[in-house]
Amino acid sequence: xLTIKNLKAGINGKEILKGIDIFVKEGEVHAIMGPNGSGKSxxxxxxxxxxxxxxxxxxxxxxxxNLLEMKPENRARAGIFLGFQYPIExxxxxxxxxxxxAVNEHRKFRGLNPxxxxxxxxxxxxxxxxxxxxxxxxxxSVNEGFSGGEKKKNEIFQMAMLEPKLAILDETDSGLDIxxxxxxxxxVNKLKTKENSTIVITHYQRLLDxxxxxxxxxxxxxxxxxxxxxxxxxxxxxxGYDWIKKELGEE
Amino acid sequence: xxPLGFTCGEIAxxxxxxxxxxxxxxxKIKIKKNxxxxxxxxxxxxxxxxxxxxxxxxxxxxxxxxxxxxxxDIESDSIPKGINEDIVRLISEKKNEPAFMLDFRLKAYxxxxxMEMPRWAHLKxxxxxxxxxxxxxxxxxxxxxxxxxxxxPVLKDTFNKLGIPLEEQKHLAGVAxxxxxxxxxxxxxxxxxxxxxxxxxxxxxxxxxxxxxxxxKYLGSVVPYGDNYFAALNSAVFSDGSFVYIPKGIRCPMExxxxxxxxAANTGQFERTLIIADDESYVSYLEGCTAPRRxxxxxxxxxxxxxxxxxxxxxxxxxxxxxxxDKNGKGGIYxxxxxxxxxxxxxxxxxxxxxxxxSAITWKYPGCILKGxxxxxxxxxxxxxNNYQQADTGTKMIHxxxxxxxxxxxxxxxxGRSNNSYRGLVKMTxxxxxxxxxxxxxxxxxGDKCGAHTFPYIDVQNKTSIVEHEATTSKIGEDQIFYCNQxxxxxxxxxGLIVNGYVKEVINRLPMEFAVEAQKLLQISxxxxxx
Ligand SMILES: Nc1ncnc2c1ncn2[C@@H]1O[C@H](COP(=O)(O)OP(=O)(O)O)[C@@H](O)[C@H]1O
Ligand SMILES: [Mg+2]
Numbered sequence: 148x149l150t151i152k153n154l155k156a157g158i159n160g161k162e163i164l165k166g167i168d169i170f171v172k173e174g175e176v177h178a179i180m181g182p183n184g185s186g187k188s189x190x191x192x193x194x195x196x197x198x199x200x201x202x203x204x205x206x207x208x209x210x211x212x213n214l215l216e217m218k219p220e221n222r223a224r225a226g227i228f229l230g231f232q233y234p235i236e237x238x239x240x241x242x243x244x245x246x247x248x249a250v251n252e253h254r255k256f257r258g259l260n261p262x263x264x265x266x267x268x269x270x271x272x273x274x275x276x277x278x279x280x281x282x283x284x285x286x287x288s289v290n291e292g293f294s295g296g297e298k299k300k301n302e303i304f305q306m307a308m309l310e311p312k313l314a315i316l317d318e319t320d321s322g323l324d325i326x327x328x329x330x331x332x333x334x335v336n337k338l339k340t341k342e343n344s345t346i347v348i349t350h351y352q353r354l355l356d357x358x359x360x361x362x363x364x365x366x367x368x369x370x371x372x373x374x375x376x377x378x379x380x381x382x383x384x385x386x387g388y389d390w391i392k393k394e395l396g397e398e
Numbered sequence: 399x400x401p402l403g404f405t406c407g408e409i410a411x412x413x414x415x416x417x418x419x420x421x422x423x424x425x426k427i428k429i430k431k432n433x434x435x436x437x438x439x440x441x442x443x444x445x446x447x448x449x450x451x452x453x454x455x456x457x458x459x460x461x462x463x464x465x466x467x468x469x470x471d472i473e474s475d476s477i478p479k480g481i482n483e484d485i486v487r488l489i490s491e492k493k494n495e496p497a498f499m500l501d502f503r504l505k506a507y508x509x510x511x512x513m514e515m516p517r518w519a520h521l522k523x524x525x526x527x528x529x530x531x532x533x534x535x536x537x538x539x540x541x542x543x544x545x546x547x548x549x550x551p552v553l554k555d556t557f558n559k560l561g562i563p564l565e566e567q568k569h570l571a572g573v574a575x576x577x578x579x580x581x582x583x584x585x586x587x588x589x590x591x592x593x594x595x596x597x598x599x600x601x602x603x604x605x606x607x608x609x610x611x612x613x614x615k616y617l618g619s620v621v622p623y624g625d626n627y628f629a630a631l632n633s634a635v636f637s638d639g640s641f642v643y644i645p646k647g648i649r650c651p652m653e654x655x656x657x658x659x660x661x662a663a664n665t666g667q668f669e670r671t672l673i674i675a676d677d678e679s680y681v682s683y684l685e686g687c688t689a690p691r692r693x694x695x696x697x698x699x700x701x702x703x704x705x706x707x708x709x710x711x712x713x714x715x716x717x718x719x720x721x722x723x724d725k726n727g728k729g730g731i732y733x734x735x736x737x738x739x740x741x742x743x744x745x746x747x748x749x750x751x752x753x754x755x756x757s758a759i760t761w762k763y764p765g766c767i768l769k770g771x772x773x774x775x776x777x778x779x780x781x782x783x784n785n786y787q788q789a790d791t792g793t794k795m796i797h798x799x800x801x802x803x804x805x806x807x808x809x810x811x812x813x814g815r816s817n818n819s820y821r822g823l824v825k826m827t828x829x830x831x832x833x834x835x836x837x838x839x840x841x842x843x844x845g846d847k848c849g850a851h852t853f854p855y856i857d858v859q860n861k862t863s864i865v866e867h868e869a870t871t872s873k874i875g876e877d878q879i880f881y882c883n884q885x886x887x888x889x890x891x892x893x894g895l896i897v898n899g900y901v902k903e904v905i906n907r908l909p910m911e912f913a914v915e916a917q918k919l920l921q922i923s924x925x926x927x928x929x
Contacts, residue, residue: 252885
């Protein structure tokens, strides 16, 4: 469903992604690992259509369409979901209004009528249970006054509401205690089907104990320097990123 | 001495006094100034790029269109351009006014000649040639219609297009309307129904003829003719407007509203509204305004006076949508308005709610004189400026009685290259013991070419009163927009969501139907201003 070929992107003339190739098929889980500053979030943002970053070379196709030509809201409506590393606060906008707008935009895109208030609230209730998120959170403004862990849970809640085809989860595990981590991972697993795919961006192997990847890619200084099966994650955990640096002859 | 017991220069006039010393000499004044909230802390290194990004978004989105800019093709009966004593006499004569009215007008005119246009506002006002304005223009054959069948179909159409049907059966249930075009009231609906409970709701012209005692007693009692430059001009040449009297103990059973429409070119609209709420009465009143899209500026200088007697309550709401000018700042209405209410009786209450989206320049400070003990004044405002619009608006709360309370909530939104200022005066006089004020002034910036300014003036003359002032400035961040986009919400809708959230507290105070209207209006005025 997603083909990334030789993708280069940067900001203000500074190149951050230096030629990325990744192929994701329906139903696959890919993990992207790598030290801080290697470009993981940038890759996620470019896929989601953040115009702050300029694509300078390469191609991305999504279900055969040129993804790079699509507006960010159309990418979202076409099924791409980004779980933000740092979810954004929007004071004054209630989670309910925000989610209703989002869900109805997705429905409109698929030629469906907007949900009635009661159907919408029913859907909210169902999904809240699924990700074990407290009602007091969904009654507040978007992410306002949420703790770090609550923000991450809220991302998974939104993912559950929108049922994406391709979910990109950017460090959804960081800052979570072990219980929250389990809840988040379970949420992701419950939402998993044969058709949809997930790209899990993470620093640590521990999330991958819960969400088992089919492929692990190591992103380093804007390049994928290693790709393999799930065993690569264990190797990384054991030997640390220095091992990669050594292999690259950097030290 | 003025009938209210103080001289004009002292309190009622628009003199602002000293701007508050923000360090707060007086220990009773609590000030939290400029808590700056931004939502874009997480990636500080990208701040500069975000600015560029904002520019791109601002530049790329299409411009919102003013939807009420059409002109009604109807012949009008105008007097010659310009102003002098003969013109003032002619207006009074055209309206068949009693001698006391002409007298009032002439005094005001002579006073106006001695005055100068105020310059203190944070506004750039081009020179206005007062001799180039037509002061009185009425649609031909518009002599107040008795029955709806007599109203010229062209006029009916005009108001229909504006969403203000003049036929009672078609109208929003529970709303009575006085429709004013240029210098005259075209039709007042539900007049008879209201009269059954003794409520007077009619045009100002009628009130002058039919209720001269009330007019003599109250006209100019809250805004004296010499109050300020524009009030003096209005007092000299005002043409029409609405008059409301709610008798003792009556709760007005429906919303009263006046819809002001400027149609004729080169014409100024100078309307006058007077609302009197007798003891233990209640009324909610709403005014709306629109004007055609024209390249030249037009002047609108209105005066509104409210009197609330013992235990009376008046809610006054405005949805101001005068033509704001085009996106390059050409044309638009100059909206210079004096609105003031007096809580004359004990335990009375006056609330101003305003949604200001239109006009090229807005200059207005609806205020309350809290004379009765335990009286309450409120001001809730949303002021939006886009493109080259300028607004200097706020309120004045003058506490004279003991245990008086005032609350101010001002929400400014600036976009484009516009400038939006809040100016508020809170004055606690010596006798206003144990009084309280709380002011909250928020500014929201869309883009970085616009400006928001807050000018609080605080004057406390007793030791038992408390004045609190809070101000915040925030900006819609590119990251907030992107977050919405990523959930499938377009940029326009994202701005709409954020703005609606921001103004919710004020909009919710409007009567239901108008709240929905006002929300749409906000969206339209901000179209193409994202940042
Ligand atoms: N908005 C930005 N402006 C300038 N540089 C940025 C911006 N965002 C990220 N970078 C830079 O790009 C590189 C990759 O960052 P990022 O994608 O956040 O890495 P990761 O998510 O792997 O930690 C870093 O050097 C970072 O400083
Ligand atoms: Mg990151």
